[in-house]
Amino acid sequence: MPESSPWDDIAVPGADFNVRQVAVGTAVPCFWGRDAGGACLFIVELQGDHAAQYRKSAVTVNGIDVDLRAGDQGQQHLVLALERQVDRDLFEGLCRTLASSLEHATDSASSLAVSLAHIRRWKTFLSGRSQHLSIEEVRGLFAEIVFLTELIDRQMSSGAAVGAWLGPERSHQDFMFGNTAVEVKSLSGAERSSIRISSEDQLESLNDALFLRVYRLSSLADAAGARSLNEIVAAVQARLGEADAVEAFDRKLVAHGYAPLPDYDEPRFVVSDVCSYRVGDGFPRLMRSQLPTGIANVAYDIRLETIAPCECDEAAIFGED
Numbered sequence: 001m002p003e004s005s006p007w008d009d010i011a012v013p014g015a016d017f018n019v020r021q022v023a024v025g026t027a028v029p030c031f032w033g034r035d036a037g038g039a040c041l042f043i044v045e046l047q048g049d050h051a052a053q054y055r056k057s058a059v060t061v062n063g064i065d066v067d068l069r070a071g072d073q074g075q076q077h078l079v080l081a082l083e084r085q086v087d088r089d090l091f092e093g094l095c096r097t098l099a100s101s102l103e104h105a106t107d108s109a110s111s112l113a114v115s116l117a118h119i120r121r122w123k124t125f126l127s128g129r130s131q132h133l134s135i136e137e138v139r140g141l142f143a144e145i146v147f148l149t150e151l152i153d154r155q156m157s158s159g160a161a162v163g164a165w166l167g168p169e170r171s172h173q174d175f176m177f178g179n180t181a182v183e184v185k186s187l188s189g190a191e192r193s194s195i196r197i198s199s200e201d202q203l204e205s206l207n208d209a210l211f212l213r214v215y216r217l218s219s220l221a222d223a224a225g226a227r228s229l230n231e232i233v234a235a236v237q238a239r240l241g242e243a244d245a246v247e248a249f250d251r252k253l254v255a256h257g258y259a260p261l262p263d264y265d266e267p268r269f270v271v272s273d274v275c276s277y278r279v280g281d282g283f284p285r286l287m288r289s290q291l292p293t294g295i296a297n298v299a300y301d302i303r304l305e306t307i308a309p310c311e312c313d314e315a316a317i318f319g320e321d
Contacts, residue, residue, distance in 0.1 A: 005092055007088075012034050012035075013035070016035070017033040017034060017041060018033060018034050020032050020033070024103055026102040026105065027110070028102065031043040035081065040085075041081050042095040044112070047075060047107075050109060054112065054116070057116045059116055059120045061126055061127075062126065064080055064083060064119075064126065065080070065081040067079050094118075094126070094260075098115060101114050101118050121250065124251060125259040132261075135267075138229050138267075139269070140185075142217060142232060144167055144174055146232070149232075154320075158245035164177040172199070172202055172205065173202065173210070176207065180211065182210075182211045182213055183212050183213070183279075184213050184214075185212065186214070186215050187215070187217070188219070189218030189219065189220075194304060195214060195302055195304065196299065197285070200296070200297075201287075204285070204289060210280070212277040212307075213314075214304070216271070217270070217271060218269065218270050219267040219268065220270050221268045226269060228264060229258070276312050276313070276317055277310045282309070
């Protein structure tokens, strides 16, 4: 969890709430708050009566109480209250991204609709109890999402592209489509040129074609096109369009251990190099079908210079050659 949070400097009141306004340009005022029980709150102030709209679209989320409460002078408050302090980092992520989403709303009714839709989306992340990813896991997930965007760029439908992403489901390879399997790896800009193969199954496939795609990611925050993990996730969600594809994408992110936490606003990466390799005869690899009896749980490194003869054009992966 971050060292400080927006609730740290809000005193617990004797009754009702203490609040501090969120510093974003939204159509309706938003507030960080604490109630008399010490719970962390996020409050959206609405003008008018929105009870019917709320009842029609209300969403329940484990660990967060969502309520529409009467306010003063014809106002209503959408109140999000955190029930478990252990979830504070996830709750902060939800609230910050909600505040950003509300910048695009135009009035109280649209603000309530945006809020409830946002909470519904976050329900997937909150139910997944996502853990903090290591920097290596962040890079690995970033690289897999880059490849996913490349599938979409080549006119694969949103649903098919997300369906092809099998890495979060513990498949032997990260992507499978048609008779092609692709294992995606990432390297940091400063890393030596070798990749880690984590099992004896990773470079063995029943598909007709198996490829290794390696992305070198450089952490260059100010470079043109640099994106954080949160930014590339949000960009893909916006591109997918289809509700079913977005929902499937979010479920796979949760399976990967991801939630849109502020922690993943940094580092910001650029893809500084990409190499593709055809995995077949002559490619150095250990395979389950060829291991001596009794050997299991194999992990090993491959030096990229040794597989240079297997390098291929990316068109081969996407069936364009």
